[in-house]
Amino acid sequence: MPRLHVPVTPTRPGDTPDFSYVALSAAGAIKRPRYDARALDLDFLATGLVRVLDDDHRAKGPWDPKLDAETLRSGLRNMLLTRLYDERLQRTQRAGTIPFYMRSYGEEAVAVAQCMALQPGDMLFPSYRQQGFYMVRGRPLVELMCQLLSNTRDMCKGRQLPVMYHWKEGNIFSISGNLTTQFPQAVGWAMAAAIKEEPNIAASWVGEGSSAEADFHHALLFASVYQAPVILNVVNNQWAISTFQGYAGGEQRSFAARGPGYGIAAVRVDGNDFLAVHAVTSWAAQRARAGAGPTLIELVTYRAAAHSTSDDPTRYRPKNDYEHWPLGDPVERLKQHLIKLKEWSDAQHDALSKDLDGQVAAAWKEACRFGTMTEGPWLDAHLMFEDVYAELPAHLERQAEALQREQALNARLGLTSAKD
Amino acid sequence: MARMNMIQALNSALDVTMARHRNVVVIGEDVGYFGGVFRVTEGLQKKYGDQRVLDSPIAEGGIVGAAIGMALNGLKPVAEIQFADYIYPAIDQIASELARIRYRSAGDFSCPVTIRAPCGGGIRGGQTHSQSPEALFTHVSGVQVVMPANPYDAKGLLIAAIEGDNPVLFFEPKRIYNGPFDGNPNKPAIPWSEHPKGEVPEGHYTVPIGSAATVKTGDDVTIITYGTMVFVCEAAAQLLGIDAEIIDIRSMSPLDTATITASVKRTGRCVIAHEATRFSGFGAELSATIQEECFWHLEAPIQRVAGWDTPYPHAFEWEYFPGPARVALALETVMESKGATE
Numbered sequence: 001m002p003r004l005h006v007p008v009t010p011t012r013p014g015d016t017p018d019f020s021y022v023a024l025s026a027a028g029a030i031k032r033p034r035y036d037a038r039a040l041d042l043d044f045l046a047t048g049l050v051r052v053l054d055d056d057h058r059a060k061g062p063w064d065p066k067l068d069a070e071t072l073r074s075g076l077r078n079m080l081l082t083r084l085y086d087e088r089l090q091r092t093q094r095a096g097t098i099p100f101y102m103r104s105y106g107e108e109a110v111a112v113a114q115c116m117a118l119q120p121g122d123m124l125f126p127s128y129r130q131q132g133f134y135m136v137r138g139r140p141l142v143e144l145m146c147q148l149l150s151n152t153r154d155m156c157k158g159r160q161l162p163v164m165y166h167w168k169e170g171n172i173f174s175i176s177g178n179l180t181t182q183f184p185q186a187v188g189w190a191m192a193a194a195i196k197e198e199p200n201i202a203a204s205w206v207g208e209g210s211s212a213e214a215d216f217h218h219a220l221l222f223a224s225v226y227q228a229p230v231i232l233n234v235v236n237n238q239w240a241i242s243t244f245q246g247y248a249g250g251e252q253r254s255f256a257a258r259g260p261g262y263g264i265a266a267v268r269v270d271g272n273d274f275l276a277v278h279a280v281t282s283w284a285a286q287r288a289r290a291g292a293g294p295t296l297i298e299l300v301t302y303r304a305a306a307h308s309t310s311d312d313p314t315r316y317r318p319k320n321d322y323e324h325w326p327l328g329d330p331v332e333r334l335k336q337h338l339i340k341l342k343e344w345s346d347a348q349h350d351a352l353s354k355d356l357d358g359q360v361a362a363a364w365k366e367a368c369r370f371g372t373m374t375e376g377p378w379l380d381a382h383l384m385f386e387d388v389y390a391e392l393p394a395h396l397e398r399q400a401e402a403l404q405r406e407q408a409l410n411a412r413l414g415l416t417s418a419k420d
Numbered sequence: 421m422a423r424m425n426m427i428q429a430l431n432s433a434l435d436v437t438m439a440r441h442r443n444v445v446v447i448g449e450d451v452g453y454f455g456g457v458f459r460v461t462e463g464l465q466k467k468y469g470d471q472r473v474l475d476s477p478i479a480e481g482g483i484v485g486a487a488i489g490m491a492l493n494g495l496k497p498v499a500e501i502q503f504a505d506y507i508y509p510a511i512d513q514i515a516s517e518l519a520r521i522r523y524r525s526a527g528d529f530s531c532p533v534t535i536r537a538p539c540g541g542g543i544r545g546g547q548t549h550s551q552s553p554e555a556l557f558t559h560v561s562g563v564q565v566v567m568p569a570n571p572y573d574a575k576g577l578l579i580a581a582i583e584g585d586n587p588v589l590f591f592e593p594k595r596i597y598n599g600p601f602d603g604n605p606n607k608p609a610i611p612w613s614e615h616p617k618g619e620v621p622e623g624h625y626t627v628p629i630g631s632a633a634t635v636k637t638g639d640d641v642t643i644i645t646y647g648t649m650v651f652v653c654e655a656a657a658q659l660l661g662i663d664a665e666i667i668d669i670r671s672m673s674p675l676d677t678a679t680i681t682a683s684v685k686r687t688g689r690c691v692i693a694h695e696a697t698r699f700s701g702f703g704a705e706l707s708a709t710i711q712e713e714c715f716w717h718l719e720a721p722i723q724r725v726a727g728w729d730t731p732y733p734h735a736f737e738w739e740y741f742p743g744p745a746r747v748a749l750a751l752e753t754v755m756e757s758k759g760a761t762e
């Protein structure tokens with residue numbers, strides 16, 4: 001009798017980590033086609049794994065982007081800054097100063113290398129784990145931190161959970177709590193760029209778990225039908241909260257392999273290899289910009305930290321699994337590559353770390369001046385009623401007035417809220 | 421009898437029905453090995469196996485569509501939507517399919533699926549972990565919509581939902597999962613173990629869908645409410661020293677109109693309270709029904725208390741939430757009104 005197949009989760013708490021299921025290719029082993037190759041000739045890119053850095057930290061093969069040392073150091077700096085920023089805010093959440101946080105530990109190369117491979121005018125539609133974009137595009141950390149604090153300088157005016165940033169001037173779209181909604185939106189943005197005959201392209205990111213949503217398929221279909229100038233990225237960090245990537249359909253085929261079915265060029269890349277991620281993204285960007293079609297990229301990486309500060313991964317996976325992850329750590333690998341090139345040293349690295357950590361600490365101090373959860377100044381509650389519509393409608397104006405009467409009564413009854 | 425919080429009571433309802441009926445299955449994101457992000461399905465996969473407790477892809481439309489198919493083939497699926505805020509990708513499957521399959525097939529097909537979804541705010545969840553979308557579904561003919569406000573009702577209603585023949589949307593006010601909440605976030609939480617409704621039978625029982633509960637009897641005014649707001653309303657009436665009759669409707673669709681109208685006819689005054697936004701909220705339906713049935717008994721215009729007509733803002737959670745002060749102001753207004761004839 002057939003039984004319902006249940007995807008296999010290779011290891012659970014107490015087991016020895018086992019990543020033998022991850023299909024690997026050697027560094028330099030995958031061919032690099034012309035950027036305008038026909039999608040139907042590219043299926044091999046969706047099943048192989050593009051890697052540039054070998055185990056000896058040398059760059060190999062046709063995908064080597066041949067970046068200069070300055071660019072590599074800048075990549076390292078941005079990844080390190082992302083990591084140190086995350087670490088401090090994780091500690092801050094633990095201390096109760098912000099209510100929630102999400103780290104990108106272990107997958108910093110995705111946001112940093114990809115953003116560096118794109119143009120500043122390209123529009124990014126992120127999920128919640130690409131804070132590295134902000135490091136690359138240079139948004140002052142204070143402005144990000146004010147969002148986490150929902151304080152008087154919060155770009156979201158108190159309306160969004162921590163980490164749900166946006167940056168209009170920096171061309172980074174507002175993060176949604178509803179998974180995958182940004183994917184077809186990025187395609188639409190790219191369609192508009194084509195309609196307007198503008199050179200900028202769009203790019204979007206979802207986790208592999210989120211690729212299960214129908215919006216993922218809407219995005220691929222529209223991208224294919226209109227050959228939109230867009231890069232669609234699946235960050236396969238193996239876990240969606242407690243569920244392993246097999247539950248999103250990764251057990252039977254790679255996520256990149258969804259691309260060929262839609263007639264879209266698709267590349268599976270080592271997401272912890274800064275050089276490979278940069279190279280593949282540049283290739284896809286050239287393709288999109290030249291009108292040669294969209295690309296789906298699967299970035300194979302690992303969510304080394306908890307899903308969020310509300311999560312405890314030791315309940316569903318081995319404690320020390322990241323130590324066994326076969327693709328290593330993105331920061332460490334780029335660092336070792338630079339050392340190999342004699343363009344970097346441990347001493348320089350430590351000095352940079354210290355300097356960046358100091359910058360993060362100073363930014364935090366500065367951000368707190370604009371208000372914290374326990375100490376003012378606070379945002380005016382009237383902001384709650386604004387931006388629902390282009391103009392404040394009469395019924396919301398009345399509700400805002402009612403809130404004032406209510407707050408007066410609250411004060412009389414001693415029912416003032418936590419921050420008053 | 422045992423002491424349970426709402427999570428334990430819901431877990432017990434699933435356990436009891438799975439033990440009794442081999443065709444009950446559970447499906448949803450993180451519900452299997454992990455036991456659910458709110459731990460409602462904890463231990464069920466261990467006990468009933470991975471053929472009956474299924475972790476699912478993150479695809480709410482897929483979850484509900486597949487649950488419908490399972491129900492068409494004789495199973496009784498209980499689908500979990502991790503947060504009610506994430507039910508929207510499933511709306512087509514719910515409104516166009518789940519609700520109408522019996523109707524369009526002249527009763528030849530039916531799909532008794534239960535969809536559980538934690539809802540409501542007060543947990544610092546921001547605009548995508550705080551919504552109360554029940555009115556979207558009460559507007560759809562063919563699905564029942566319920567929301568318990570305590571562990572006893574949670575278990576009894578969930579068993580009734582699973583064992584019934586209709587599709588049910590089962591909303592769980594997550595702010596009161598662990599204890600009743602009077603609307604004052606600065607007060608330490610009271611656990612359900614200290615509340616009489618935290619007494620829950622360990623075995624099988626049901627609370628019928630479509631029956632309201634009179635939580636407290638009173639003569640001055642009828643407060644009609646449900647979910648998290650039940651305790652907030654109690655607190656507000658107490659603050660003002662008003663002898664309010666408080667009705668927890670528990671089920672929005674079908675609605676126990678008899679209990680509601682009998683009370684309003686007796687007190688002559690009515691306040692309706694829910695956490696969801698006011699405009700086209702379920703309060704509008706309640707208000708219209710009461711006006712139709714009780715007009716000649718009303719001594720004051722009906723007052724509605726609700727969340728403001730904005731998304732649920734992260735930083736202004738307590739300014740948004742319809743706390744005791746908002747209820748109290750509405751109570752004062754209905755008590756002051758002299759009535760149309762005076």
Ligand SMILES: Cc1ncc(C[n+]2csc(CCOP(=O)(O)OP(=O)(O)O)c2C)c(N)n1
Pocket residue numbers: 129177178179206207208209210211237239240241303307449478480502506509
């Ligand atoms: C529509 C929707 N369904 C469910 C959720 C709850 N949720 C938030 S994150 C998450 C896991 C996402 O995993 P993945 O896409 O793999 O990204 P990762 O967190 O691993 O980066 C889930 C289920 C949500 N936010 N939106």
